[in-house]
Amino acid sequence: MTQSAVKVRGLAKRYGDVQAVGGIDLEIHAGEVFAILGPNGAGKSTTVEILEGYRRRDAGEVSVLGTDPQHPTRLWRSRVGIVLQTANDTAELTVRETVRHFAGYYPNARDPDEVIAKVGLTEKAGSRVRQLSGGQRRRVDVALGVIGNPELLFLDEPTTGFDPEARRRFWDLMEDLAHDGTTIVLTTHYLDEAEALADRVAVIAGGRIVAEGEPATLGGRATAKARVSWLEAGERRHLETGTPTRTVMELTRRFDGEVPELTVTRPSLEDIYLGLIGAGTRAEVSP
Amino acid sequence: MSETITAPTASTARPHLPSIAALGWSRGVAETRMFFREKDAVIFTFAFPIILLVIFGSIFGGNLEGTPITVSQLYTAGLIGAGVMSASFQNLGIGIAVDRDDGTLKRLAGTPLPRSAYFIGKILNVLVVALLEVAILLAIGVVAYGLALPSEPLRWVTFAWVFLLGITGSALLGIAVSSLPRSARSATAVISMPFVVLQFISGVFIPMTQLPDWLIDISAFFPLRWMCQGFRSVFLGDAGAALEMTKSYELDRVALILGAWVVGGLVLCLTTFRWKSRRDG
Numbered sequence: 001m002t003q004s005a006v007k008v009r010g011l012a013k014r015y016g017d018v019q020a021v022g023g024i025d026l027e028i029h030a031g032e033v034f035a036i037l038g039p040n041g042a043g044k045s046t047t048v049e050i051l052e053g054y055r056r057r058d059a060g061e062v063s064v065l066g067t068d069p070q071h072p073t074r075l076w077r078s079r080v081g082i083v084l085q086t087a088n089d090t091a092e093l094t095v096r097e098t099v100r101h102f103a104g105y106y107p108n109a110r111d112p113d114e115v116i117a118k119v120g121l122t123e124k125a126g127s128r129v130r131q132l133s134g135g136q137r138r139r140v141d142v143a144l145g146v147i148g149n150p151e152l153l154f155l156d157e158p159t160t161g162f163d164p165e166a167r168r169r170f171w172d173l174m175e176d177l178a179h180d181g182t183t184i185v186l187t188t189h190y191l192d193e194a195e196a197l198a199d200r201v202a203v204i205a206g207g208r209i210v211a212e213g214e215p216a217t218l219g220g221r222a223t224a225k226a227r228v229s230w231l232e233a234g235e236r237r238h239l240e241t242g243t244p245t246r247t248v249m250e251l252t253r254r255f256d257g258e259v260p261e262l263t264v265t266r267p268s269l270e271d272i273y274l275g276l277i278g279a280g281t282r283a284e285v286s287p
Numbered sequence: 288m289s290e291t292i293t294a295p296t297a298s299t300a301r302p303h304l305p306s307i308a309a310l311g312w313s314r315g316v317a318e319t320r321m322f323f324r325e326k327d328a329v330i331f332t333f334a335f336p337i338i339l340l341v342i343f344g345s346i347f348g349g350n351l352e353g354t355p356i357t358v359s360q361l362y363t364a365g366l367i368g369a370g371v372m373s374a375s376f377q378n379l380g381i382g383i384a385v386d387r388d389d390g391t392l393k394r395l396a397g398t399p400l401p402r403s404a405y406f407i408g409k410i411l412n413v414l415v416v417a418l419l420e421v422a423i424l425l426a427i428g429v430v431a432y433g434l435a436l437p438s439e440p441l442r443w444v445t446f447a448w449v450f451l452l453g454i455t456g457s458a459l460l461g462i463a464v465s466s467l468p469r470s471a472r473s474a475t476a477v478i479s480m481p482f483v484v485l486q487f488i489s490g491v492f493i494p495m496t497q498l499p500d501w502l503i504d505i506s507a508f509f510p511l512r513w514m515c516q517g518f519r520s521v522f523l524g525d526a527g528a529a530l531e532m533t534k535s536y537e538l539d540r541v542a543l544i545l546g547a548w549v550v551g552g553l554v555l556c557l558t559t560f561r562w563k564s565r566r567d568g
Binding site for chain 1: 313317325393
């Protein structure tokens with residue numbers, strides 16, 4: 001049985017003359033980690049803010065946990081967690097005071113001290129939020145997003161400004177939450193983050209979804225041609241091929257053993273992504 | 288992988304949402320805690336009337352023409368009015384503009400907190416600040432300037448309704464003007480400037496009788512002048528009535544205009560309040 005946490009049909013939103021979102025269909029299953037990728041201004045934040053109930057849409061059908069986010073109820077809000085992109089509030093409260101205060105809003109809140117420990121702020125629990133570094137501040141945001149024990153968690157570029165260690169810790173936390181059954185929807189600029197966390201990925205460009213699928217197979221990645229590269233007569237040679245193993249065997253025969261500076265690469269998620277958003281932009285210019 | 292996952296516990300029983308009263312109280316405690324930790328805000332709302340009272344009390348001595356009332360006592364009564372307005376109008380006008388800018392309102396809008404609980408919290412914070420401000424100003428007036436606290440219960444009844452109507456009207460006006468500043472940085476200037484002007488034309492620093500008619504007409508429109516007039520009736524008593532423009536405190540007009548501000552301020556708030564910052568569109 002696969003239930004859907006988010007269902008979107010024909011979503012559209014325009015700001016003045018700009019069509020920010022131009023007909024998006026989306027289905028996110030319960031328990032899934034779903035990443036939305038796309039360049040700035042592609043419509044991903046608008047899409048997510050409509051799902052979160054922050055913005056009204058112009059057209060389309062949207063159902064988030066069975067409710068239209070345009071008409072949020074308190075009960076629905078208590079089932080949805082949101083981690084905002086930028087916030088500088090509660091600066092004068094301590095981390096513990098802030099997390100405890102927000103826990104009081106929810107009917108089924110998690111234990112505040114446990115949540116603080118989970119985001120790695122136990123040592124800072126008694127510090128004023130004002131005194132935290134940027135990365136620590138973001139971890140408070142994450143703590144406030146999960147304190148209500150949400151069934152569905154939205155994260156808008158959660159690891160911007162994190163150092164590599166903090167990012168890895170954050171990934172572990174997301175895996176924990178996903179393991180507990182929380183549906184996670186995140187937008188990110190980091191393709192390695194999407195690859196590490198997401199079960200499925202959608203790429204938005206020019207207000208439309210240009211590709212959707214598992215990170216490993218997105219945009220035909222798994223079946224794309226491999227690139228074999230080597231050095232021959234002091235010159236670098238390349239070959240794009242669907243059968244790289246045969247190419248390497250032929251090269252081995254030709255060189256009678258070791259092939260100088262041999263590499264075999266498949267397109268990274270980043271290569272696929274850059275190809276996709278390039279295509280998306282062109283589609284926008286000549287619709 | 289979806290089929291292997293168990294639904295979170297929330298769906299088993301119908302969860303019990305916390306009551307609005309409890310959440311309002313919790314917001315009030317948090318707001319008050321944050322307010323007193325933000326030193327510059329505390330100085331802005333609290334110290335300003337107190338410093339002015341001490342300065343004016345030291346500069347102007349002596350009695351007012353033909354009355355036993357001293358200039359410092361007159362200032363004490365007027366600055367109590369200004370203090371109540373500073374705690375409500377200025378504090379909320381700036382505070383909510385900052386909340387809108389720093390992400391507080393956006394974050395709260397994404398939680399199950401009812402919007403009314405946010406305002407209950409703000410009002411509790413305003414009441415605490417205003418009562419403290421009045422108590423400090425009165426203490427200075429009594430100890431330093433020989434102000435006599437009224438003994439008749441009726442005058443305390445007058446104090447209570449002037450305080451409640453005045454603070455409610457000013458608070459609602461403050462909530463309404465909080466939508467004017469474009470950002471938190473401009474809020475202090477945008478909100479404080481009209482408030483300072485209002486104090487000059489509402490009889491706080493300069494007696495109404497010395498103002499030109501057109502300024503008197505403008506001040507008659509706003510709550511501060513009437514609040515000050517009501518407080519003068521409480522703390523200066525019958526002897527002070529002779530100093531008023533109409534030789535009377537006109538308490539019926541005070542009640543009428545402050546009451547009108549409560550209704551008008553509420554309408555203004557309901558029609559103009561923005562939860563989003565201009566950035567968020």
